[in-house]
Amino acid sequence: MVVHEREPFNAEPPRAALAGRRRTPVDAFYSRNHGPIPDIEPAAWRLRVDGLVTRALELSLKDLRGQFETVEVQATLQCAGNRRAGLxxxxxxxxxxxxxxxxxxxxxxxxxxxxxxxxxxxxxxxxAHIAFEAPDVSRLADPPQPYGSSIPTAKALGPEVLLAWAMNGGPLPRVHGGPLRALVPGWIGARSVKWLTHVTARAQPSGNYFQAVAYRVLPAEADPRQPGPADGISLGPITLNCDFLYPDDGAHLPPGETGITGYALAGDDRTVARVDVSLDGGRSWRQAALDRPDSPWTWQHWRTTLVLPVGDTEVIARAWDCTGAVMPESPVHLWNPKGYANNSWARIRVLCR
Structure with missing residues (x-):
């Protein structure tokens, strides 16, 4: 894993760990945290459901398994800061x-x-909104507070939104939110709150720092150290995006025919319709072969074969979604003070000798 921080623990897999795998192994799944990972005893854990409801509930894992239908959903999670390095x-x-x-x-x-x-x-x-709360206290908030978020009730009632206790057939690991996390497919990972202990029905969005202040796209001229509640655009559905999985940026390769692979993700309930790849700065494009998604909520892998010339070459990829929207060319026009939602054309450079 590429570890960005130890405390809080934030790490992502290298491209090679994702290449050729429609489902990510648990030990290669990216980890985004805002505070220390809590140590929760599953037998003592309880979920409180309250707010604008006719009867408040307090549920154990045994209650959830025994009182409700167990379902499976294949879904891709993506951090709102994915590809921030480009910004x-x-x-x-x-x-x-x-x-x-x-x-x-x-x-x-x-x-x-x-x-x-x-x-x-x-x-x-x-x-109108369903709020999630967890016990992990983050010092990124001002003042420090437990992590929380919310989603509109219309999304919360979708059959894809889960209270999840298992991942890839095994118990949900502690680092990924065990014993229970929210799963909100198609939306930024920040809304899939881990270590879930409290669900509250509300008339307004959550007032938690990570809903009201953080995870908002601020204007380029804004001061990110002094944001106010409701400043900027609140992030929800994932933006259309794609990137390379093979080869890696900076790879040394032999010239000639080379297989190029990557992933694409449209977000919410949209699908990717096309991925194009270019070797000449976007003057011409080759359409890549695109896998069908495993579910409406998963990424799609793509592949093509290009003839790479001798020397230093930039390879570019862009995706289109089912609405006809396309990724923008330059990160310059997407720059924002928190570095969210970079979905500009994906670029790698390879050296062929």
Whole structure:
């Protein structure tokens, strides 16, 4: 893993660990944290469901397994800071980890539908948002506070949104949110809150720092040290994105025919329609072969074969989604003070001799 920070622990896999794998092994799955990883005893853990409901619930893992249908969802999670390094190359972003393209991973998740639990609690009509709370206290917040977030009720009631206790067929590891985490497919990973202990139905979005202040795209001229609540654009659905998995940036290769592979992800319930690859700065493009997604919520892998010339070559990739939207060319126009949502054309350089 490429470790960006030890405390809090933040790490991403290298491209090679993701290449050729539709599902990411647990030990290669990226890890994004905002504070110390809590140590929770599963037998003593409880989930509180309250707020704008007709009856508050307190549920153990045994209750969740016994009272609700267990389902599986294959889904890709992606950090809002994925590919931030491309924005850092435009202008420095102090205090933020320079994530590469590996803050993206895919797993098969098992648990219960959040909609079923909310139905058991009896949502009131005015419940427009569902808030998540966890016990990990983050000093990134001002003042320090436990991590929290929220999503609109319309998303929370989707059949893909889970309270998950298993990952790739095994118990949810502590580093990935065990014993229970929220899983919000198609949305930035920050909304899939780990170590979940509290679900609250609300009329307004969560007031937690990580919903009200952080995870917002601020104007380029804004001071990220003094953001106010509701400043900028709150991040929800993942932006259309793609990147390379093979070869790696800076690779030394023999000239001639070379297989090129990568991933693409459209976010929310959109799919990727096309991926193009260029060797001449975008003057001409070759359309890559694109795998079908394993579910509406997973990435799609793509591949092509290019004839690489002798010397230093830049390879570029861009994706289109099912609405006809395409990734923008330059990170210059996407730069923001927190380094979120870089979905500019993916670029690697290779040297062939």
């Amino acid at each position: 850092v190359a435009v202008r420095d972003i102090p205090g933020e980890d320079p994530w590469g393209p590996g803050a993206t991973s895919t797993a098969c998740w098992s648990g219960v539908r959040l909609a079923d639990v909310l139905d058991a609690a009896g949502l009131r009509p005015q419940a």
